[in-house]
Structure formats: C-alpha cells, structure tokens
Amino acid sequence: MTIKNRHSVFDCRRIFFLIGGLEAILIRIQLWKPLNNFVSADMFNELLTMHGTTMIFLAAMPLLFALMNAIIPLQIGARDVAFPFLNSLGFWTFLFGGLLLNVSWFTGGAPDAGWTSYVPLAGTTYSGDHGVDYYVIGLQIAGIGTLLGGINFMATIINMRAPGMSFMRMPMFTWTVFITSALILFAFPALTVGLAALMFDRLFDANFFNPANGGNTILWEHIFWIFGHPEVYILILPAFGIISEVVCTFSRKRLFGYSSMVFATMLIGFLGFMVWAHHMFTTGLGPVANALFSIATMLIAVPTGIKIFNWIFTMWGGSIRFTTASLFAIGFIPTFVMGGVTGVMLAAAPADFQYHDSYFVVAHFHYVIVGGLIMGIFAGLHYWWPKMFGRMLNETIGKITFVTFFIGFHMTFFVQHFLGLLGMPRRIWTYLDGLGFNGLNLISTIGAILMGIGTVAFLINIVITAAKPRNAADDPWEDGRTLEWAISSPAPEYNFAQTPLVRGYDALWKEKMDGNKGMTPAEPLGSIHMPSPSILPFIMSVGLFIAGFGFMYHNYYIGAAGLIIMFACMVIRSVKDDHGFHIEPDELQGKGVKA
Amino acid sequence: MKFRRRRGDNTIPVQVEGNHKLEIVWTVIPIILLIILGVPTVQSVFGLSKDYSKDPDAVQVIVTSHQYWWEFEYPQFGIKTAQEMVIPTNAKIAIETKSGDVKHSFWIPALAGKIDSNAGANVNTMYFEAPKPGVYLGKCAELCGPSHALMDFKVKAVDEASFDRWIAALKEPVELPADPAVREAFVSKCLSCHAVGDQGGMIYPNLTGIGSRETVGGILVNTDDAKYANEGTVYENLKRWIEDPDKIKPGNGMGKVALTEQELDGIAKYLSELKLDY
Numbered sequence: 090m091t092i093k094n095r096h097s098v099f100d101c102r103r104i105f106f107l108i109g110g111l112e113a114i115l116i117r118i119q120l121w122k123p124l125n126n127f128v129s130a131d132m133f134n135e136l137l138t139m140h141g142t143t144m145i146f147l148a149a150m151p152l153l154f155a156l157m158n159a160i161i162p163l164q165i166g167a168r169d170v171a172f173p174f175l176n177s178l179g180f181w182t183f184l185f186g187g188l189l190l191n192v193s194w195f196t197g198g199a200p201d202a203g204w205t206s207y208v209p210l211a212g213t214t215y216s217g218d219h220g221v222d223y224y225v226i227g228l229q230i231a232g233i234g235t236l237l238g239g240i241n242f243m244a245t246i247i248n249m250r251a252p253g254m255s256f257m258r259m260p261m262f263t264w265t266v267f268i269t270s271a272l273i274l275f276a277f278p279a280l281t282v283g284l285a286a287l288m289f290d291r292l293f294d295a296n297f298f299n300p301a302n303g304g305n306t307i308l309w310e311h312i313f314w315i316f317g318h319p320e321v322y323i324l325i326l327p328a329f330g331i332i333s334e335v336v337c338t339f340s341r342k343r344l345f346g347y348s349s350m351v352f353a354t355m356l357i358g359f360l361g362f363m364v365w366a367h368h369m370f371t372t373g374l375g376p377v378a379n380a381l382f383s384i385a386t387m388l389i390a391v392p393t394g395i396k397i398f399n400w401i402f403t404m405w406g407g408s409i410r411f412t413t414a415s416l417f418a419i420g421f422i423p424t425f426v427m428g429g430v431t432g433v434m435l436a437a438a439p440a441d442f443q444y445h446d447s448y449f450v451v452a453h454f455h456y457v458i459v460g461g462l463i464m465g466i467f468a469g470l471h472y473w474w475p476k477m478f479g480r481m482l483n484e485t486i487g488k489i490t491f492v493t494f495f496i497g498f499h500m501t502f503f504v505q506h507f508l509g510l511l512g513m514p515r516r517i518w519t520y521l522d523g524l525g526f527n528g529l530n531l532i533s534t535i536g537a538i539l540m541g542i543g544t545v546a547f548l549i550n551i552v553i554t555a556a557k558p559r560n561a562a563d564d565p566w567e568d569g570r571t572l573e574w575a576i577s578s579p580a581p582e583y584n585f586a587q588t589p590l591v592r593g594y595d596a597l598w599k600e601k602m603d604g605n606k607g608m609t610p611a612e613p614l615g616s617i618h619m620p621s622p623s624i625l626p627f628i629m630s631v632g633l634f635i636a637g638f639g640f641m642y643h644n645y646y647i648g649a650a651g652l653i654i655m656f657a658c659m660v661i662r663s664v665k666d667d668h669g670f671h672i673e674p675d676e677l678q679g680k681g682v683k684a
Numbered sequence: 685m686k687f688r689r690r691r692g693d694n695t696i697p698v699q700v701e702g703n704h705k706l707e708i709v710w711t712v713i714p715i716i717l718l719i720i721l722g723v724p725t726v727q728s729v730f731g732l733s734k735d736y737s738k739d740p741d742a743v744q745v746i747v748t749s750h751q752y753w754w755e756f757e758y759p760q761f762g763i764k765t766a767q768e769m770v771i772p773t774n775a776k777i778a779i780e781t782k783s784g785d786v787k788h789s790f791w792i793p794a795l796a797g798k799i800d801s802n803a804g805a806n807v808n809t810m811y812f813e814a815p816k817p818g819v820y821l822g823k824c825a826e827l828c829g830p831s832h833a834l835m836d837f838k839v840k841a842v843d844e845a846s847f848d849r850w851i852a853a854l855k856e857p858v859e860l861p862a863d864p865a866v867r868e869a870f871v872s873k874c875l876s877c878h879a880v881g882d883q884g885g886m887i888y889p890n891l892t893g894i895g896s897r898e899t900v901g902g903i904l905v906n907t908d909d910a911k912y913a914n915e916g917t918v919y920e921n922l923k924r925w926i927e928d929p930d931k932i933k934p935g936n937g938m939g940k941v942a943l944t945e946q947e948l949d950g951i952a953k954y955l956s957e958l959k960l961d962y
Contacts, residue, residue: 123912124912124913124914129830129934130830130831130833130834130934130935131830131934131935133830134827134829134830134832201830202827203827207786207787207826207827208803209785209786209787209803210786210787210827210828210829215751215785215786215829300803300804300805301804304804305804305806306787306802306803306804306806307802307806340697341689341696341697342697342698342699342700343699343700343701345700345701345702345703346701346702346703346707347701347702348702349702349707371789371797371798371799371800371825372800372802372806372808373799373800373802373806373807373808373809375733376729376730376732376733379729379733380725380726380729380730383722383725383726383729384722384725384726387718387721387722387725388718390714390718391711391714391715391718394710394711394714395707395710395711398706398707398710399702399707402700402703402706404687406697406698406700407687407697408687408689408693408695408696408697409687409688409689410688410689411688433721437721437725438725438729439725439728439729439731439732439797441797442732442796442797442798442799443793443797443798445789445797445798445825446789446791446798446825446826447793447825511793512791512793512794512821512823514791514823514824514825514833515825516827516832516833517832517833518830518832518833518834519833519834520833521836521903521905521912521914522911522912522913522914523911523912524821602696
C-alpha cells in the first residue's frame with residue numbers, strides 16, 4: 090500500500106496485456122488465409138471475447154491506473170492518494186476479478202458472446218455453459234476496483250493538492266485523470282447494474298432480458314453502451330494527458346492553449362455520455378434517435394480537434410528532442426487523427442449502416458485504442474520509468490520498440506478499413522476464397538506479428554534495465570516542468586519530505602526559470618504520517634473470489650462463506666483503530682531536505 | 685526550418701501561452717464543416733427510414749434469421765423460401781426483419797446497409813433496390829454463435845418475367861423420389877423438418893428448388909469448376925452437407941441424420957435435381 094508496493098503491481102497488469110496480445114495474434118493467425126483451420130469456431134469466439142474483455146478491463150485500464158497511482162500524487166505535491174486502503178482494495182479486487190475471468194479457460198470454456206455479450210446469445214438458452222458466468226461475475230469484481238480507483242483519484246485531486254496548486258495550475262495529465270475519474274464514477278454504476286441484471290437472468294432465472302417473459306434484449310444494449318461509450322473516453326483522456334506532458338517536455342515549451350485544453354477535456358467527457366446510441370444505429374431506434382445521436386457524435390470532433398491543434402502548436406517553434414517517449418507521442422498524433430476521421434465517418438448514421446459491424450469498425454477502434462491509448466501508455470512508460478524505478482530505459486531498444494510497433498500497427502489495421510468496405514463482417518471465424526479478402530488479411534497478420542515483436546522488445550528492455558544500477562537523476566530529461574521531477578528518482582515512499590509551494594503553472598519550470606534550485610518548501614520539516622500496510626484488502630478480494638465461484642456453481646454455502654470473509658474484514662477494518670506510523674525528521678536527513 | 689534540438693543546445697524557446705485568434709479559427713472551422721456534413725446526414729437518415737411496408741408496388745419480404753440460416757417469406761405471394769432471396773430488378777424491396785432465436789444482422793454489402801433482426805417483438809424495416817440483375821452475397825453481421833462467419837445467403841436479382849416464373853414454379857407440387865427406399869427415408873427423415881413443394885414441415889429451410897440454388901447451407905458454393913475447399917457440384921455439396929452438417933457449420937440445428945450409403949446417395953441425387961425453372 091505504500092508507494093513501493095504500488096509500483097510492483099505493474100507486473101500482473103503487464104501479464105494481462107500479454108495474454109490479450111497473445112489472443113490477438115492467435116486470431117490473426119486463424120485469419121491469415123481463407124478457410125483456415127488453426128482454431129475451431131468455438132475457440133475463435135472465446136478468443137475474440139477474451140481478447141476484447143482482457144484488453145479493455147484487465148490491460149488498458151489497469152495500466153493507466155498504475156501510471157495514475159505512480160504519478161498523480163507526485164504531480165500535485167501530495168504524499169499519497171487520499172484513501173490508501175481503498176487503493177489497495179481496488180488493486181486486489183481487479184486482480185482477483187481478472188483471475189476469475191481467466192480461470193474460465195481451464196474449467197470448460199471461456200466466455201464466447203463477445204466483449205459486448207449481447208443477449209439472448211449471452212443468456213442461458215444460447216450460452217448454456219459457465220463461460221458467460223465468468224464474464225458476468227469476474228467483471229463485477231474487477232469493476233469494484235475501477236470504481237474505487239475513480240473515487241480515490243477524485244478525492245485525491247480535489248483535496249490533496251499542495252499549497253498554491255489551484256485547479257488551473259494542475260498539470261494536464263492530472264486534469265485528464267480528474268475528468269476520467271468523474272466519468273468512471275458515472276459510467277461504471279451502469280455497467281454494474283447491467284451485469285447484475287444479467288447475473289440474475291443467468292443464475293436465478295430472472296427475465297430482465299428474456300423476451301419470452303416480457304424482458305427486452307434492447308435494454309441490455311442501452312445499458313451496456315451507456316457504460317461502454319464513456320468507457321472509451323475513460324481510456325483515451327488519460328492518454329491525451331500523457332501526450333500533453335511528453336510533448337511539452339521534449340519540445341521544451343509550455344502547453345499551447347492550456348485553458349482551452351482543459352475545457353476541451355471537460356467537453357469531451359460531457360459529450361461522451363450523450364452519444365451511446367451511435368453503437369446501435371442498426372438496432373432500429375428510428376430516424377429521430379439516429380439523427381440526434383449522429384449530430385451529437387460529430388460534435389465531439391470539435392474539442393478533439395482543438396487538442397490536436399494545440400499539440401501541434403506546442404511543438405511549433407519548440408526545441409524538439411526525439412527520445413522514445415517523444416517518438417511515441419509524435420506518432421500518436423497522426424494515428425489518432427486517422428481514428429478521429431473514421432469516427433466522424435461512422436457518426437453519420439446512413440453511412441454507418443454500411444460500416445457497422447464490419448472490419449471498418451475494427452480498424453477504427455483499434456486506431457483510437459491501440460494507436461491512441463496504447464501508444465500513449467508506451468510514451469508514458471518510457472517517460473516516467475526513471476521516476477517510477479530509478480532507472481532509464483534503454484533508448485536504442487526503445488526506438489526499436491517504437492519502429493516495429495508503429496509500422497506493425499499501421500500494417501495490421503490500415504488495411505482493415507478496406508476489408509470492411511469490401512464487406513468483411515467483424516468477428517468472423519473464417520472467410521471464403523475468391524472474395525478479395527486474402528491479400529489484405531495476410532498483410533494484417535504480418536503487421537500483428539510485427540507488433541508482437543515490438544512488445545517483446547519492450548519486455549527485453551525492461552529486463553535489461555532492471556539489471557542496471559539505480560542512477561537516474563531527479564530530472565533525467567533535464568526539461569521536466571512538473572512537480573514529479575523535483576524529487577529523487579525513484580520517489581521516496583513519502584514523496585515529498587516537505588510539501589512544496591506551487592507558484593504557478595508548470596511549477597518546477599517556473600522555479601528553474603527564476604533561477605531557483607528546486608521547489609520552495611511550504612512547511613517546516615516535521616514528522617511524516619504514513620498509513621500502515623494492511624492485509625485486509627487482499628483477504629476481502631479472496632472472499633469475493635470464493636463467493637463468485639460459489640454462486641456460479643450454485644453452491645450457496647461456499648458463496649455465503651466468501652461473502653462472510655469479506656464482511657468480516659469490513660468489520661475488522663471498522664472496529665480496529667490503526668493510526669499508521671510516522672517517519673521522524675532525523676530519518677530524513679541527507680535526503681534532499683531544505684531546512 | 686529548424687526544430688530538432690542539437691546536442692548541448694540550451695536555448696529556451698519562447699513559451700507561448702496560446703493564441704486566441706488561432707484557437708477561435710480552429711474551433712469555428714470544424715463547426716462549419718460539421719454543419720455541412722450534418723445536413724445531408726439528417727436528410728438521408730429520414731430518407732432511408734421511409735416505410736414501404738404498406739406499398740402495394742413494393743415487393744414485401746419478411747426476413748427471419750435463425751442460427752444459422754435465413755428464411756424469406758413473401759406475404760403478397762404466399763410463399764416461403766430459404767437461403768436464397770430472389771427479387772425483381774424493377775421494384776423497391778421492403779424488408780421486415782425478425783429473429784427466431786438470437787440477434788442477427790441482415791446485410792447485403794453490395795446493395796444496401798444492414799439492419800439488425802432483434803429477438804422478441806422489436807421488428808425492423810428497411811428497403812433497397814437492385815437495379816442490375818445478378819447474384820449478390822449476403823452476410824450476417826452480428827455475432828450469433830460459433831457459425832456466425834458461415835451464415836451467408838445469396839440475393840438473386842432477376843427481371844420481372846423471371847421473378848413471376850419463379851413465384852409460379854415455387855408453388856408447383858414437387859415429385860418425391862422415385863426409388864421407394866429413398867422415398868421412405870426422405871419422407872421420414874427429411875420432411876419431418878424440411879419442406880418440398882406443399883409437403884413436409886416448415887420449421888427448417890424449405891428445400892424446394894435447392895438444386896438450382898447457388899450454395900448449399902449458404903457456405904458450400906455450387907460450381908462445376910471447383911477451385912477451393914468449399915466449392916463443388918450441387919450433388920457433392922449436398923452429400924457433404926447431409927453426411928455431417930456439424931462439420932460444415934458447427935452448432936447448427938440439423939445434426940447427423942442416420943442414413944445408409946444408398947439413402948444418402950439417393951437423397952443427395954434427388955435434391956440436386958430439384959431445380960426451379962425461371
């Protein structure tokens with residue numbers, strides 16, 4: 090729960106990313122030629138479902154959360170997040186939710202109704218085995234973690250900013266995380282409600298989504314996308330934040346149009362809730378709904394465009410360094426623009442009738458999620474790695490990662506636009522010869538393997554770097570602008586020995602320009618309060634994990650036992666007073682303290 | 685223009701905060717572009733939602749999707765067929781989609797956009813036209829189970845006279861197999877679910893005229909000049925399908941039917957000769 094522990098949690102998140110990537114490569118191998126028999130039709134549906142679910146819920150979001158955890162307290166000059174216990178609980182529930190989901194591979198079949206799990210296909214009539222049960226229960230447990238994380242970051246950013254760090258002086262990454270946390274707070278309850286209803290349908294024969302008994306399947310689509318569309322903004326906004334930080338640092342320039350960036354972020358977050366039905370243009374909602382949701386969706390292009398122009402003008406006239414992080418950020422911009430353009434194309438409902446559920450859509454959302462979010466995460470990891478682990482990643486391997494991943498990415502997904510326009514539906518296990526799909530699919534598969542090589546290069550980089558001494562400077566890029574670069578790398582467990590005084594936007598840069606060495610402390614040196622580590626969040630999550638299994642297999646004693654474990658931990662947590670411990674000033678001497 | 689930083693270059697670029705004029709320009713121009721894009725979008729959304737389901741000049745087709753086949757009912761003519769939709773080239777085709785089980789999506793990429801066939805009472809409509817005669821490939825566009833990828837159908841656009849002949853041919857009675865053993869097997873094992881002419885059950889695909897269709901099961905392509913695994917003559921394809929339907933389309937509702945080699949041969953031969961003349 091201390092900062093050190095927060096960093097080590099990276100490992101399991103990376104493993105989920107690798108599992109999701111492996112599933113993607115298996116999918117691409119199956120599709121490299123027509124009528125291939127590399128995997129069976131059932132297996133293919135399991136792979137595509139688990140690829141989507143794993144990448145969204147267990148890889149992309151947790152990797153972002155890991156970065157937020159490491160960086161947000163540093164950027165706002167805080168010693169820790171507002172609720173360290175919740176933070177730890179969120180991590181463990183995410184991990185056990187993810188484990189539960191992946192256990193399904195070994196117990197007779199993973200979920201196979203798509204990451205959207207549309208009913209009735211995901212109902213018991215058409216998915217009789219336990220696959221979708223794992224989806225429903227695993228995601229509910231993992232979702233608790235995300236919701237807690239969102240609440241925690243909101244509370245942290247609102248309450249724990251250092252003196253002088255007003256809202257309009259917050260770094261862009263902090264701003265985007267703040268808006269993302271608000272989106273999580275409003276979007277995840279919708280998912281929880283939908284999953285709970287589907288769970289009742291599956292486990293206890295309820296009829297929320299059963300048309301034969303008065304239920305409605307369209308209801309699931311609405312609930313899912315009321316969560317699902319904000320979810321894409323939950324993912325992409327922090328990536329926008331990362332890009333803003335990286336572009337500024339490596340251009341040695343202030344972010345162009347900071348306040349318009351902030352308001353564009355808010356506007357994207359707000360509009361993100363108004364557009365969910367653009368995933369349902371072909372469901373048959375009627376022309377009024379389709380027209381309204383088309384226009385609302387197109388509107389999002391305006392604030393997104395503002396952001397793109399601001400990044401370009403931040404680089405304009407700057408003194409640009411092409412490090413790996415910087416390359417990923419610069420590569421992000423044109424890639425994301427392409428994803429945005431196809432987004433506007435898809436927003437026009439009459440055109441969407443043709444694009445919908447074809448490979449055109451697959452290309453579009455991989456451009457925004459992989460080309461946008463994953464490139465953003467790569468940029469962020471290379472940028473903040475020294476701050477998190479005290480070691481610089483190897484730049485040569487980093488550039489190899491960038492080149493293979495970037496070329497592989499465009500090879501994989503650019504051609505998929507044309508596959509979609511040629512009439513290849515998404516989520517198909519195989520295709521006939523003679524339809525003109527062969528060559529493009531082969532290119533796509535080769536690209537996917539290149540992306541795999543890029544990812545492996547990154548892993549090699551991590552391993553090589555881990556063997557090097559911890560010698561990263563406090564401000565290793567030399568042009569750090571924000572507070573995290575004012576303290577040692579890696580950050581000490583208390584982050585700031587003395588809370589810094591923030592005198593303007595780009596707090597550290599301002600001190601540098603004024604000729605000061607580092608931040609001015611806002612308080613005298615005193616004893617630092619730290620939270621005690623606790624095993625309870627782990628045990629609570631194990632309890633939920635056991636309860637999930639119990640209910641899934643209709644063994645209510647085990648289910649009840651799991652819940653009792655969880656509630657017992659909650660009682661212990663409430664009854665036991667734990668005031669944490671203090672680090673005394675004499676322990677801090679010689680660690681960058683200014684008296 | 686210089687932008688790349690030289691080693692040891694310590695100059696600090698001008699720290700620009702922003703530029704109101706520029707920012708207004710790149711906010712207003714996209715808004716204007718969106719209005720230009722939005723007007724035709726709204727127009728065609730309403731244009732495409734026109735309802736031809738009561739129009740006597742339009743050909744009405746009720747499309748019912750099943751795991752993993754398509755049923756086409758022509759209420760104006762009182763006929764029902766499967767897997768191959770025959771339409772006239774000179775008329776609007778008014779589609780009504782429903783589903784017999786899970787959600788599917790009806791898509792003929794070369795002719796029109798797609799429309800979902802929802803489970804339950806949420807019936808959808810759309811319309812399209814096929815001005816040129818020809819055979820068009822149709823697809824299911826919504827994940828519907830293991831054989832989602834194999835749920836293809838064909839649309840045959842023909843001139844009005846051919847279309848009328850097709851309607852008439854579909855209504856004519858059909859002779860059962862001549863060989864008594866084959867007939868026995870066909871009636872007891874096939875007609876319990878399938879129909880030919882006015883005989884048999886209607887819950888699974890209608891087999892009338894199956895010999896002249898483009899495909900067997902939507903996914904085995906009929907041709908005399910086979911080039912890849914899924915191509916073959918009608919007879920070969922029918923035999924291959926009846927022998928083990930699950931091998932062709934995993935998870936489909938037919939299952940293996942217990943037939944002797946002679947019965948299998950006889951039924952495949954009989955069905956391959958069941959052609960419609962139009």
